[in-house]
Amino acid sequence: MTRRSTWPGPEAAGADEDGGDPASSRAGVGSPRIKGGRRAPNSRSSGTGSAPFGDGTDEMGQASTASPEQRARALCLRLLTGSPKTRAQLAEAMRRKEIPDEVAETVLARFEEAGMIDDDAFADAWVESRHHSKGLARRALARELRTKGLESEVIEAAVSQLDTDQEVRTARALVERKLRSTRGLDRQRRIRRLAGLLARKGYGEDLSRRVIREAMEAEAAEDPEASSGQQAEEDWEL
Known part of the structure; x- marks a missing residue:
């Protein structure tokens, strides 16, 4: 490999060839971290009152009064704490929860600025992990990365590490x-x-x-x- 992932410490992860996220793999990508080395908070500590889950309900299953932006932020934090995700995966998760597109774009942009979403790092880590753990060739790796919603340029750059x-x-x-x-x-x-x-x-x-x-x-x-x-x-x- 000629490049190393800078994503903070993939699913490729304990999954076999089913294309899971590299959460506990050789590439060493785990729960995302924010600046200062602190682990990203999950939805229960996001400071949104009753800690709404991604579906807009609180821990007691009651309807949450959180704003769409609070719901979007809590959902992204919860998903990212489990394992790294691409921008497209988070956007799709928010669409399923009927979060307005403009709100989703705002939250995604902020997460990218904070370094909590990094498609290049995700792709690099995926290639390293899945090749070493499963022996996948470039063709299979590119196929898996396409299912994660990554752009062609990102995929090409990642698989080119594998000579x-x-x-x-x-x-x-x-x-x-x-x-x-x-x-x-x-x-x-x-x-x-x-x-x-x-x-x-x-x-x-x-x-x-x-x-x-x-x-x-x-x-x-x-x-x-x-x-x-x-x-x-x-x-x-x-």
Whole structure:
């Protein structure tokens, strides 16, 4: 990786490949902090009287008298305390709560100024976390980031941190682990499983073919009775 996330200490997080936020991942992005290193307050300490929740009710479930801006602020704080979110995710959450667009834009702008919303940092942390924890390639990472509502330029800048050499190393590690678990299966079934694994992780066919062939050649060198790389290449075409 050539860039490091500045987002204060992603879901990519304990989720598998379901695209969750990087809250407890290797990238180290957790609850957002505001200037001075203090952790962002949640909705129960936001100073809005009876501490309204995002849906406009207080702790007793009674209708809150909070203004739309107070509700918007409390909702964003609550969501950000759970895990980092993109600007688009917070905007959508406020739309679902029927908070006026102009109010939502005002609150989002203030959170951005305070550094509590940072789409660039979110994308950087997501790429680092999901690649190292799940072995995802650039194609799969870009697909996940698009579901977070990020702009194309932000996504492109984030995935560009992951160079081709790193992708190849990760693909080889994935194949080597899977290859051991497929011993005893016939060649075609092994290849299908290896190719399917890499495809799900977002790796292209050419890279997958090369990595699988190399892995099977190395295995054959150690065990003459194992499938050869050339045979693997031929079986791929079947």
